[in-house]
Amino acid sequence: MSLTQEQKNEVEKVFKFLDKEKKELLTGRQVIIGLGVLGKNCTIVEKKQIKSDYSNCDLDTFMNLCAEKVNFNDVDAGLIKSFSFLESQEKPGFISQKDFIFVLKRFIENITDKDINDITKEVGVGDDGYINLESLAREMLLK
Numbered sequence: 749m750s751l752t753q754e755q756k757n758e759v760e761k762v763f764k765f766l767d768k769e770k771k772e773l774l775t776g777r778q779v780i781i782g783l784g785v786l787g788k789n790c791t792i793v794e795k796k797q798i799k800s801d802y803s804n805c806d807l808d809t810f811m812n813l814c815a816e817k818v819n820f821n822d823v824d825a826g827l828i829k830s831f832s833f834l835e836s837q838e839k840p841g842f843i844s845q846k847d848f849i850f851v852l853k854r855f856i857e858n859i860t861d862k863d864i865n866d867i868t869k870e871v872g873v874g875d876d877g878y879i880n881l882e883s884l885a886r887e888m889l890l891k
Contacts, residue, residue, distance in 0.1 A: 751815050759814045762786060763807050774805045782810065788818045835881065842878040 751759065762785050766778040774782065776799030780790055783798075790798065802809065834843040834851065848871070849864055871884050 751811065755814075756811060759786065759811050760807065763810050772806060774802070774810060776800065776803045776805070779805050779810060779813065783814065783817060786814060786818045788814075836878060839876075839878055841881055842874075843881060843884070845873045845877045845879060848879055848884075 759782075762782045763774065766774055766782050779798050779802045780795050783790060802813065805813070834847045836842050836844055845868060848868070852859055852864055852867060868879075871879050873879055
C-alpha cells in the first residue's frame with residue numbers, strides 16, 4: 749500500500765519525535781512505539797521480530813513498514829489507545845491535565861513551562877482539569 753502525502757507527513761512527525769538523539773535512526777523499541785502511536789498494536793511475536801529486524805531503522809524503512817502494517821483509517825483509535833493508559837477512572841474517556849503534563853515532561857527534553865501552557869491550551873483542558881482523549885487525538889493529528 750502506498751501512503752498519501754498526509755500519511756507520510758504523519759509518519760515523519762512520529763519518526764522525528766522518537767528520534768530524540770537526532771541520529772536519523774530508530775531502535776527496534778522506538779519502531780514498536782511509533783507503530784503503536786500510529787494505531788498498530790503489535791503482538792509479542794511481532795515485537796520480537798521488529799526488535800530483531802529493525803534495530804537501526806531509518807525514515808524510509810519506517811515509512812515502508814508503516815505502509816505495510818498500519819491501518820491509517822484507525823489512526824484516531826491508535827492515538828486514543830496510546831494515551832489510554834492515563835485514562836481517568838473517575839472520568840472515562842479523559843485524562844487529567846496533571847498526568848498529561850507529566851508525560852510531556854517525561855518524553856520531551858527541555859520542554860518549557862510556556863511550551864506546556866501552549867500545548868495544554870491547544871488540546872483544550874476543561875474547567876474540571878481533564879482533557880478529552882478524542883479531542884487530544886484529533887489535535888495531535890492536525891499538528
